[in-house]
Amino acid sequence: MKLIRRDFFRRLLVRMAALGLLGKSGNLYFLAHAQENVGELAEGCKFLNVSQARTLEAIADQVIPSDDFPGGKEAGVLYFIDNALAGWRGQDRWDYVAGLEGVDESSQIMFGSKFSDLDSDHQIKVLEALERGEARGEIWRRFQISEGRDGGSSSQRFFNLVIRHAMEGYYSHPKYGGNKDSKSWTMIGYVGAPRQ
Amino acid sequence: MANKVDVVIVGAGGAGGIVGKELAEAGMSVVQLDKGRWFTVSDAVHDELSSDRNVPRSITKLEGLAENPRSFRRDENSPTQVAPIGWNAFGVGGGTMWYGAAAWRFHEEHFRMRSTYGRPEGTTLEDWPLTYDDLEPHYEKAEYELGVAGLAGADPFGPPRKKPYPVPPLPTNPQGELFATAARKLGLHPFPPPFAILTENYQGRAGCIRCPFCIGFVCEVNAKSSTAVTVIPTAQAADNYTLKTKCVVDRVVTDDHGHVIGVSYFDEHGLHNFQAAHIVVVSANAGESARLLLNSRSRLWPNGLANSSDQVGRNLMTHIGANSYGIFDFDIPHEWGPGPSMAVNDFAEGTLGGGHIYNFYVHHPIRFARRRPPGAPRWGKAHKEFQRKYFRRFMHMNADVADMPAEFNRVEIDLDLRDGWGIPALRITRRFLPIDIEHSKFVSARQREILEAAGAIEIWSAPAGGGGYLGQHQCGTCRMGEDPKTSVLNRYCQTHDVDNLFVIDTSCFVSFPGHNPSLTAQAIAYWSSDYIRREWSSGALRRV
Ligand SMILES: Cc1cc2nc3c(=O)[nH]c(=O)nc-3n(C[C@H](O)[C@H](O)[C@H](O)COP(=O)(O)OP(=O)(O)OC[C@H]3O[C@@H](n4cnc5c(N)ncnc54)[C@H](O)[C@@H]3O)c2cc1C
Ligand code: SF4
16 A cells, blocks of 8 residues: 555645645644644534534535525535545545635635625625636645646636535435435436335 | 466456356366455445446445556656556456446457558557457357347347347337437437346346446346356356455466466465466456566566567557437436447448447436536536436437557556555556547537437537546457567467467457447457367467
């Protein structure tokens, strides 16, 4: 497993270097606790802290807004992603830690508050800026979202990562936590439930 | 040191499984080593997220991605990236455990593409050193021993066959019906495609229950005719046959004369062992077989074992896909597996870059969330509405389109990258040629015509040559040929350089027509096994 460990440390170093320069946005903790997230764990979560969870949940609810069927928030997309980060998608953790911080920073720059505190129109504007790769902020400039992701700039890559995972959660088997009561399957008329 | 056996086979996959059974039946003592484990119906976790084919980095993954890194670059001038490229599964049955089970024969002209069409510039297109007629009885044997469903005579372009299929074809589903009607309107010739899937009881196995999770999944009822549920159990019944799983072969070992004397491998406990054998058969699939030869350098084989031609690892082909999509203003339910139930071969021959078109496997919601016409929103309210409105009103036409062999498309050893056992890993260099892109575009234009005739209200195609195809149909990396200077294997998959070394799997392909590879690799496995048993009984290939 030599390769994997080497790769992991290299990526960690890149992140630490990037985040070390970000002391002013309160991320110095990352240097000290490079292998663990900090802050108070969000309720029902295994990895994300309160602030990260709030931001992610608000993003998920824009990526899949609620109508007569649940949005990403109600369906549990946050818990799906958090659970994955705590386990089988552990390799994506630092992209989320930095990316969620980046989204809040861009929101501050564009509209003066954190993402979750913006009204819906402004949230959409922030996400559109991410999607186009035009979101501004130190974090996006300094932080390298992992190689091999789709998209050009860091903000675009992070956005692509989040929408992919949000869709996976929302439309996957309810046992993974992001598709509460199979509502999304009912919505589209999917009958591919397991037969076991 | 374990006892010397007549033959050791590296890999118990689609082709290797057949070689093991054939040689065991011939009375030879056989040890077969596979780096993976047995998969059973309990591995049939049936939801979209559990299959790596659907969701990169999925929960269960194709086995062993993490321990098997590979690196990739587009061409000589592009940066190399470490990429978890899942080239088939590691495990008993190999790719046939998970595959979509499309079971095509290649056509007569597909074995003589160079003499029919000439060699396009920049390619190494060549005729095969064997013909369709050579393989016909072996295709038949593969179809009968594995269990292939199909309808003989239904495809006017299909190659001649002597016997019907052993089991009838899968029933047509609503997408197939719509496709067939549209294709007929255009003067095309739709027919139910052949599958290595049982449709009724056959040789002690039951028929397909038409679950929606076929391609990329282990079959929950063993109706998918993988080698793990057919020939390998047959081989295991023989006393002279031993299958050892979780054994990773790192090297084919040679003597002072350059002949092979066995293989070394790491067993389940990480111990390094040696298995002596008179004959070594490498059936580890196109990437891994070339890797093993290249990693088996020695004083006599400084460029890799049996690589005096410098062709080991070159001429990598993968198919270039053609994918078109249509949405409709009426429902076309697509919930009965495996999903493809019509195909046309009208564009699969008579051209350099042909391919068969078929309606794709059952679609699932996560994948569908990424299927959007150009410019359509990828998220938000409109995305959700599209998902809701069109999930049941969607049809995907797929085609495997021939791609041309070229020397620069290749696998090599990446000296900076090692796998979980410390064995140097592969570096893949792969890009499509402009002519491949043209062929793919031609076929997707035909797909769009079919979708239009079917009444789709919006139609689009995936960009030609985009992602995807590195990871399933890899072949060509130890090509057969008559000339030892330009090929690695003779027509029996025996290396030109070392007479007691064989490579029997998709590596041997000389060119790659627009049909899935497995049945041809399996027919070749029967054909080459026949040759080995003949040679062996004549006393050749034995060393003291
Ligand atoms: C999702 C998917 C869908 C597919 N659908 C189709 C389809 O519909 N129709 C079709 O024809 N083809 C399909 N294919 C391709 C098909 O699976 C392969 O072409 C086929 O399995 C190739 O057979 P093979 O013998 O060359 O290699 P494999 O079947 O891959 O067997 C190689 C074996 O070697 C073992 N091995 C490798 N390295 C070592 C080592 N160092 N030591 C010991 N053992 C080793 C592996 O564990 C494996 O069991 C599909 C593939 C995938 C992944
Ligand atoms: S569609 Fe049939 S053959 Fe394929 S996995 Fe399901 S039951 Fe098995």
